[in-house]
């Protein structure tokens with residue numbers, strides 16, 4: 001055994017460059033064990049204790065980069081996910097990663113399923129409806145290139161000649177944006 005794949009990327013899995021057969025059995029077991037460290041079994045669901053996205057879907061870095069944990073679970077415990085297929089939930093727990101509660105579906109089925117369960121971010125379920133500030137605030141804003149940390153930094157600098165332009169250059173935003181931040185017109189919550 002001269003060659004062991006230590007880490008594989010989501011892209012490789014998506015492109016089907018890596019499949020379970022190509023992952024050494026021992027490595028697969030190791031990945032499963034690692035995955036289970038983040039799982040809390042509750043009733044019949046396996047709840048993800050790790051990170052979740054804003055819709056409550058679990059995120060994992062099991063396989064190098066961020067991947068929805070239920071997809072990772074399906075891959076690790078069941079089978080390869082064919083290109084373009086979604087992994088859907090049979091249960092109503094977006095954060096559930098129990099492979100027995102997951103099934104393969106097409107994009108269409110997945111969207112239908114999400115709407116049925118009220119998870120698709122449209123209409124009343126769109127985050128902007130639930131939280132009207134959503135579109136205006138911070139790094140959630142789809143146009144925002146800044147993180148809250150960066151804004152904190154921008155605010156922390158003392159004033160002075162040319163500071164706006166210097167900060168604009170450094171954070172790759174317009175001087176107007178810097179001025180708005182420092183004057184508290186935007187990013188008020190930071």
Ligand SMILES: [Zn+2]
Pocket residue numbers: 044045046091092093096097098101
């Ligand atoms: Zn479940």
